[in-house]
């Protein structure tokens with residue numbers, strides 16, 4: 474995952490893009506993506522013995538990450554205590570060094586989240602100006618809405634508001 478993709482993944486979690494985890498396969502896909510993001514072995518996002526459900530991912534990953542990002546955006550900073558963390562760093566001749574986290578990865582969430590925020594293009598971070606949306610996204614310098622749908626909806630709303638004002642004046 475590139476730094477930009479990693480940051481986008483964080484924003485997807487914050488935006489609730491994965492809310493409907495009851496759709497078949499989606500839970501597994503998200504668990505796998507979380508493992509990639511945290512750099513933990515496959516199958517560890519929901520360790521054996523822990524209920525394999527949307528609520529587990531929500532409580533364990535989505536909610537904490539969303540809370541940290543919202544605090545960061547509202548207050549400009551957040552602080553966390555990291556729990557015990559165990560890394561396995563491996564190397565064999567001629568191969569790149571790789572590392573993985575071992576055990577329940579609560580500390581890795583904060584570690585990898587902080588790294589993703591530092592390495593990713595946070596200067597591109599925008600919040601969609603359409604009030605009912607408010608989605609976080611990486612945008613171009615003067616971009617105001619997350620996508621064309623929001624941009625069009627906002628334009629239509631403004632057009633209707635202008636028309637309403639116009640008819641009031643006429644009726645007065």
Ligand SMILES: [Zn+2]
Pocket residue numbers: 601602603606607608618619620623
């Ligand atoms: Zn939007």
